[in-house]
Amino acid sequence: MTDSSVPPGGHRSGRGPRRKPGKPHRSGPPRGRSGPSRPPQGDPAREAALETLRAVREDDAYANLTLPKLLRERRISGRDAALATDLAYGACRAQGLLDAVLGACVDRPLDRLDGVVLDALRLGAQQLLRTRIPAHAAVGATVELVRARAGSKPTGFVNAVLRRVGERDEAGWAEQLAPDAEEDPVGHLAFVHAHPRWIAEVFRDALGPAADAELGDALAADDARPAVHLAARPGEISAEELAAVTGGDEAPYSPYGVHLTEGGDPGDLDPVREGLAVVQDEGSQLVALAAARADLTGRDELWLDLCAGPGGKAVMLGALAAIEGATVDAVDRAPHRAALVEKATAGLPVRVHTGDAREVALPEAAYDRVLVDAPCTGLGALRRRPEARWRRRTEDVAELAELQRSLLAHGLERVRPGGVVTYATCSPHPAETVEVVRAVVEKTGAELLDTAAFLPDIPATAVPDGPGLQLWPHRHGTDAMYCATLRRPA
């Protein structure tokens, strides 16, 4: 069914089904109705997107795990898969903005709406405001989706609300609802680029003096759907060959990186299936490279990846270690993540250990290189985790920062005198980056090395007034990875 062939929905007034106070919200078909248990055949893309929004809302699921599984199970491919992905991920990313608009069009708090109705309204608003789908198709298809899932009763309400949403475009709603750009520039940009205000403030702080000129670009890049990056396994295939086989482009900074230009499941690509390449953001490749290249004198044969799961950087380190004649110990606290490292590094000189990095039985002061890719808020990889920006809380930061300091200090205990520790986070939050490094340097007397020197030719990576290197989606096309290098005093 094409978008334009979707019939418009019902025409009742904008009032939705009345709910008795305290009555639990249900998301299935109304009691007594025989709503379809299987998705209707007509609109598989929107059905999959709606089911993804439900799983994110009800089960705290990750959209980027839920949707691909649904697409596989329901054998949805090609244009339908692309549409489902655009709509589901787009609605997750923009949830706060969509809810602000819906809130202005609905006569009750959104959390009092039936779950399916709310998901469908978000999906409809996403189509109306943030895609080129014609308004009549967006409204009609959403109404039909609601009818199939929840019966006819709420269709009039959904139809009326979406028609109100469609009275303005995204810029028109921003004009009406966003904070004033002059009075509150950060609040304005946060609204316009669909970010929680506190995250926009983190980006502003991390950009420092550049924020005046770049905050809008940084948030816009973070709001865009990112290209899929592949990493060629060092020693197995070159980036040039990988680009030729996959039809992608060689990455600008990582000598192993390829940016895919076509959609589709990268897991279906031959080099990925054959283990010659993995899906990995170019920024993560650069962190692994920085760890392998950090300036070292003397022995260089025992490497440690202290927070290794699920194994992206361990694969790169393992492949580089194989070339250098080194061995990698890879640790992760979570057994299922350690198992993923084991699987990903099969055939490489990598020994996997399960346990807390600070307690696992491994030698002290023995490693030549250590990577501490610490657990973090992930604020630098929000574009790859569609719902994450609305789930993360500023309260998460302090606890993580304490763990990060502890893990980095521990990495310095495992490395030999004169050895190097690379600290990384996929977050630009100063409390997780420069403040962690400064605190540990102060406590341990470790020497700070110039990380940019190990990754030459990457422009504009300086951190304002702080140690380390910061990558940004709007500057480098990578996730906002942070990376610093410390040497244990000899």
Ligand SMILES: C[S@@+](CC[C@H](N)C(=O)[O-])C[C@H]1O[C@@H](n2cnc3c(N)ncnc32)[C@H](O)[C@@H]1O
């Ligand atoms: C940012 S992820 C690492 C990503 C990984 N380096 C990669 O490139 O695929 C952080 C990892 O640290 C692990 N972790 C958290 N606390 C830990 C601890 N105390 N000891 C060891 N691993 C820990 C988490 O389970 C998670 O897999």
